[in-house]
Amino acid sequence: MTSSDYSQELSVIEGRPPLREIADIISRPLETKPDIKFYIAISITLTMTGIGAIALLLSFYYGTGLWGNNNPVGWGLPIVNFVFWVGIGHAGTLISAILFLLRQKWRNGIARFAEGMTIFAVMTAGLFPLIHVGRPWLAGYLMPYPNQHSLWVNFTSPLLWDVFAVSTYLTVSFIFWYVGLIPDFASLRDRTKNKIKKVIYSVTSLGWRHSNRHWQHYEMVYLVLAGFATPLVLSVHTIVSFDFAVSIVPGWHTTIFPPYFVAGAVFSGFAMVQNVLIFIRKIFNYEHIITVDTLEKMNKVLLLTGMMVGYGYSMEFFMAWYSGVQPEQFVFLNRAMGPYAWAYWIMISCNVIFPQLFWVRRFRRNIKFMFVVAVFVNVGMWFERFVIVVTSLSRDYLPSSWAYFTPTLTDMAILLGSFGFFFTFILLFTKTLPVVSIAEVKSVIEGSQPSHGDH
Amino acid sequence: MSDKTLYGYTGLFDTPDEIINAANTVADKGYTRYDVNTPYPVHGMDKAMKLRPSKLGYAALAFGLSGLLSFFVLLYWMLVIDYPLVIGGKPFFAFPAFIPVLFEVLVLSASVATVITMITVYFKFPNISHPLHDTPYMKNVSVDKYGICIEAADEKFNESEVKSFLAELGAKDIAPVYFEEVDEEIKILEPKFIGLLVLVAVIVSGGTYFSLNKLMFMIPFNWMMQQEKIIAQDNKSLFADDFAMRQPVRGTIARGTMPYKYAGNPDAAGENLKNPLLPTVGNLELGKKKYNIYCSPCHGNYGEGDSRLKGQFPNPPSLHSDKARTWTDGRIYHAITEGQNVMPAYTSQLDPEERWAVIHYVRALQRSLNAKESDLE
Numbered sequence A: 001m002t003s004s005d006y007s008q009e010l011s012v013i014e015g016r017p018p019l020r021e022i023a024d025i026i027s028r029p030l031e032t033k034p035d036i037k038f039y040i041a042i043s044i045t046l047t048m049t050g051i052g053a054i055a056l057l058l059s060f061y062y063g064t065g066l067w068g069n070n071n072p073v074g075w076g077l078p079i080v081n082f083v084f085w086v087g088i089g090h091a092g093t094l095i096s097a098i099l100f101l102l103r104q105k106w107r108n109g110i111a112r113f114a115e116g117m118t119i120f121a122v123m124t125a126g127l128f129p130l131i132h133v134g135r136p137w138l139a140g141y142l143m144p145y146p147n148q149h150s151l152w153v154n155f156t157s158p159l160l161w162d163v164f165a166v167s168t169y170l171t172v173s174f175i176f177w178y179v180g181l182i183p184d185f186a187s188l189r190d191r192t193k194n195k196i197k198k199v200i201y202s203v204t205s206l207g208w209r210h211s212n213r214h215w216q217h218y219e220m221v222y223l224v225l226a227g228f229a230t231p232l233v234l235s236v237h238t239i240v241s242f243d244f245a246v247s248i249v250p251g252w253h254t255t256i257f258p259p260y261f262v263a264g265a266v267f268s269g270f271a272m273v274q275n276v277l278i279f280i281r282k283i284f285n286y287e288h289i290i291t292v293d294t295l296e297k298m299n300k301v302l303l304l305t306g307m308m309v310g311y312g313y314s315m316e317f318f319m320a321w322y323s324g325v326q327p328e329q330f331v332f333l334n335r336a337m338g339p340y341a342w343a344y345w346i347m348i349s350c351n352v353i354f355p356q357l358f359w360v361r362r363f364r365r366n367i368k369f370m371f372v373v374a375v376f377v378n379v380g381m382w383f384e385r386f387v388i389v390v391t392s393l394s395r396d397y398l399p400s401s402w403a404y405f406t407p408t409l410t411d412m413a414i415l416l417g418s419f420g421f422f423f424t425f426i427l428l429f430t431k432t433l434p435v436v437s438i439a440e441v442k443s444v445i446e447g448s449q450p451s452h453g454d455h
Numbered sequence B: 001m002s003d004k005t006l007y008g009y010t011g012l013f014d015t016p017d018e019i020i021n022a023a024n025t026v027a028d029k030g031y032t033r034y035d036v037n038t039p040y041p042v043h044g045m046d047k048a049m050k051l052r053p054s055k056l057g058y059a060a061l062a063f064g065l066s067g068l069l070s071f072f073v074l075l076y077w078m079l080v081i082d083y084p085l086v087i088g089g090k091p092f093f094a095f096p097a098f099i100p101v102l103f104e105v106l107v108l109s110a111s112v113a114t115v116i117t118m119i120t121v122y123f124k125f126p127n128i129s130h131p132l133h134d135t136p137y138m139k140n141v142s143v144d145k146y147g148i149c150i151e152a153a154d155e156k157f158n159e160s161e162v163k164s165f166l167a168e169l170g171a172k173d174i175a176p177v178y179f180e181e182v183d184e185e186i187k188i189l190e191p192k193f194i195g196l197l198v199l200v201a202v203i204v205s206g207g208t209y210f211s212l213n214k215l216m217f218m219i220p221f222n223w224m225m226q227q228e229k230i231i232a233q234d235n236k237s238l239f240a241d242d243f244a245m246r247q248p249v250r251g252t253i254a255r256g257t258m259p260y261k262y263a264g265n266p267d268a269a270g271e272n273l274k275n276p277l278l279p280t281v282g283n284l285e286l287g288k289k290k291y292n293i294y295c296s297p298c299h300g301n302y303g304e305g306d307s308r309l310k311g312q313f314p315n316p317p318s319l320h321s322d323k324a325r326t327w328t329d330g331r332i333y334h335a336i337t338e339g340q341n342v343m344p345a346y347t348s349q350l351d352p353e354e355r356w357a358v359i360h361y362v363r364a365l366q367r368s369l370n371a372k373e374s375d376l377e
Helices: A019-031 A036-062 A076-088 A090-101 A105-109 A111-132 A136-142 A158-191 A195-204 A212-245 A257-283 A292-323 A326-337 A341-359 A367-394 A409-432 A438-444 B016-028 B045-049 B056-082 B095-122 B136-141 B159-169 B191-217 B266-272 B281-299 B322-326 B329-338 B352-369
Strands: B004-013 B034-037 B146-151 B172-180
Touching: A019 A158, A019 A409, A019 A438, A036 A409, A076 A090, A076 A111, A076 A212, A076 A257, A076 A367, A076 A409, A090 A105, A090 A111, A090 A158, A090 A212, A090 A257, A105 A111, A105 A292, A105 A438, A111 A136, A111 A158, A111 A257, A111 A409, A158 A195, A158 A212, A158 A438, A158 B095, A158 B136, A212 A257, A212 B034, A212 B045, A212 B056, A212 B095, A257 A292, A257 A367, A292 A326, A292 A341, A292 A367, A326 A341, A326 A367, A341 A367, B004 B016, B004 B136, B004 B159, B016 B034, B016 B045, B016 B146, B016 B159, B034 B136, B056 B095, B136 B146, B136 B172, B146 B159, B159 B172, B266 B329, B281 B352, B329 B352
Parallel strands: none
Antiparallel strands: B004 B146, B004 B172, B034 B146
């Protein structure tokens, strides 16, 4: 067993479950009626969504004055939430594309779920710019289409780059996800005894018949998609960071923003995936597919990206001092000691200090402990976006226009609604589609590949 | 079973090693129309089946590049030729600012087109039916078996030979697969289909009519035609006191104004206020201009109280009376600032400097009717 031989590597799936058992266990949630816990969970998330929807309707009817956004802080919570959710959406494609290119087999158990989460998170994120414009039905103007004004959109604006980046990301993530689902749809089609389900799966599996003449092209497509999705996932949060970095607001106008945003996005995304997977593996008995080893690897990624984010924070302070630019220096001192110091220190402790506990192997492998730390990471990353958006705007170059930003009840209701929206989709996902890729897991079980094939 | 045609013979294997071996042998024997079905991609199968590498990578390259280039041309045309606009002092052809969008378009076109190519060219979408579907063979290979299928369309196909060949390879459950020739005519003018078309037409046209003629006139979709604002001559106000104008915040003054020290105290104003301006030509000209605009309608062009509004309005007393002539400049300034009897305050029409200039002009008028000997010198 040499480590360079992938097929002989230690299995990422515990034990050596028969292939049939894998298919059974993964498709069981789809074949059983949802239990009472599911209904309780979905009623909670739907209530949250409903509260958010009411807040949105009020905001659109009475106007955005219902929010805490004020004159210097025009971006407020909608943009904080946008960046937060886009960030959550970064783990999925990272797991499915980058780890695929790096031949990390442990990704196979979690990739499908993480991709699904990506799509839902990007959908949630995509709502926020529309919400923020106040009249979302006019969002069509963001598209370059020939119109009676004979005017085109501003292609040199980072806000427009965002439109392209986020919509491309959503589309490509969806395609990636769907391509991964095709063989599983075929498996489900062949298992199901329900006529309606059979028709649905027959159509969605696009006539797949597990043919190796197809697998060959399928694997090539998967490779091509992974190859494109990798730079794409890096570009999306880079472009989101351009929204800030291209402006001249102190605290935003820095070149460290793109890498630091991407690291932060991966950080928060992994934390969210880890959080939800802990529930999934427990509820659906996937402990041997999504093993503690896999979770430990995710915690290592959290530790690494947490330190990258921490490096970003310290570099911002260093550059403020080293550049000698006074407003820059003021902004960073203001962040750490000004009126938003509370948010800043929540961010530092959740993002930089708590993940350091993952240096200890015992903590990395303790489910309850890692869950709590990842929750803290999510809280911290939300506050990171809050600190970036709000502190810089609330105190910029003109002291006479400084103002303190306080989110209103409507703001908080919309934030709550976004969580409800996201988790409603997650819950529906767990009952309608296989949350673990059947074909991919089968392919990494010990003994599933020829023992003396040459690679 | 006369209408059924033989599609091929299938056999199942239990391990990946066996299927690789079987595929190798089938390929070596010279069969070309055969397929291997496995629940997941088995490593080394391409080689065993002697398949050439997938060409989809080229599709990605071609579609990605053509998407990129065409969007680049489009961008150039839009921003440089069709509607050049200076944005942020950048040149019309601001290439660095085009890169993010171009990159996204490259990724989008390459990914979408590659997947569509795979689905249409290799999976033959939208044709999603296949003789192998719904066979026990398919139900096995989609779970945990590895199967091989030799098609009847192969040149070397011979029913009994293939059967024994599969058995030789160690295949289990060797079974024939048949398919039925589909000979169904699809009628376009079926009532159901017509009904569907009508339904779609009604929904689309109704929806369009509703959104263009009704929805666009409803709050909040009506382009902000209804707004919370104060309209002149309208008794509706946003404020509890029914006034539209707001008082300045307590303790603040508007830019350029100074509070008037002698409010309600004309005598103190008369004693303490001195005219800060000199009776220069410029000041007198200014005073004349402002007097003619604001004072003359009542006081008359020469201050005699013979206004153009004579009879419609109580006439003011003449400015040539002893009382007016003996008033100090400060006392007159107070009268202009605060008003007197029916005369309103002129603070909003005349700023302090103009008031003092008007006073100089009034003095000149007074002198014109009551000249002194010394004026002749």
